[in-house]
Amino acid sequence: MLTTLNGIVLRERSVGESDKFLDVLTDAEGLIEVFAKGVKKQNSKNAPVTQLYCYSKFCLNESGGRYTLNSAEPIRTFFELSQDIEKFSLAAYFSEMILYVATEERPNNEVLRLILNCLHFLCLGNRDIMLLKATFELRLMSEIGLVPNLIGCCQCLKYTASRMQFDLRGGRLFCEDCVGNRSLEEMEPLDAYLLHCLRFIALTDMKQLFGLKARKEYLGTLCRITERFCTIQLGRRFPTLEFYKSIRTER
Template sequence: MLYRVEGIVIRSMDYGENNKIVTLLCDSGGKAGVLVRGAKKVKSRYGSLSQPFTYGEFQFIRGKGLGTLQHGEMIQSHHALRGQLDLSAFASYIAELTDRTLQEDESSAFLFQQLKACFAAMQEGKDPAIVSHLYEMRILELAGYSPELEECVQCGNRVGPFVLSGGAGGILCSRCRHRDPGALSLGETAHKLLRLFQRMDIRRLGNIAVSPETKAELKASMRSLMDHQLGLQLKSRGFLDQLDKLV
């Protein structure tokens, strides 16, 4: 059967001497594996379509398994996401997170739009850490683990101060914080931003200036939620951590 989709390359791997296999997140929301013949050749017509983070139109024939590309057109290369080390690290993390979270038969057209907006925002120079946290919130929501950030997960208290418990999946008030000795301190600004991230469509993101202290709180909070709720071991996140140590 012939498929015609818009897709974003979230994984690309060599196959044989001259070919590549790409994994696409399609505008329908599903994933598709597609063989791009001759992609590694210098004069390949479709070599650029097999590059990570590429957004394009893909036509491929597919039976029960892997598809084979018949025709394709570039829409956005996202060259900067491959050419700048920090952007490449964040984009690789987002792509791997998407690939590992979304099953082959799952469908979320909204997630496709959010991934497209995520890469576009990074390309435009918006803070990649903030963009990544917004996308992580979308992933938690898709997986059914959207955190409780409005009231204490134990007693329902809405009066702070609060701490963030990744294991409990949300905030704990001062009366309940003893239930998780490892809960993280959560300043008022970081708490407000986390609630904003939970509601915000990435396509509406403007420029947000965040202090280094608040960014550190946001990173620790999102890391705790992702680790406790999803428990994924991602190679790309290790590279991000190494990059942080060099800054």
């Protein structure tokens, strides 16, 4: 059966001399594996669309839940990412996270929109890279159902305070009065501005999401908080994140 899906290639694996397996995040079927026959041959017309981060309209043969590439029209390639090691390694981290959390059973169009937007602004270069990283991390958690409760203090419901504690494991806030003598090891202190940024990223409409102009002096802290939140919530450290960080410190 022929089926048409829009999707982005998040991983490619060579099989033998001429074939590839692709992990593709699609609009309607979530994350799928696609067998691409003959695409490593020199004259293959489908070779370009099997490159990493190529977003295409795929025409696939589907049989018993297995997909084989028939043809595809590229929509957006993002090939320019490969010219910048920092951007490329951040894109690799985004991919690794999605490959870890996405499933075929739970198609999630918002996750696809999120990575397409992040890669778009990464290529465009008009958004701070750290802000894109923080946005991707926290928003991904929100989209897969791990949205933290940032409405107010989880005990007294206080909405604003000059200082709150963000409980990264519990995904909730404590005001200074209610935090009591809880361990602060897995908490991050937030001032009103940081809390505003986190609320914005987690909760605003996707259309407005990339309009956030976070103040430069806050970006490092924001980035650390979203990264710790992901690491604790997913219980996993990503090798691509370590690589991205090693590149950054070398600059």
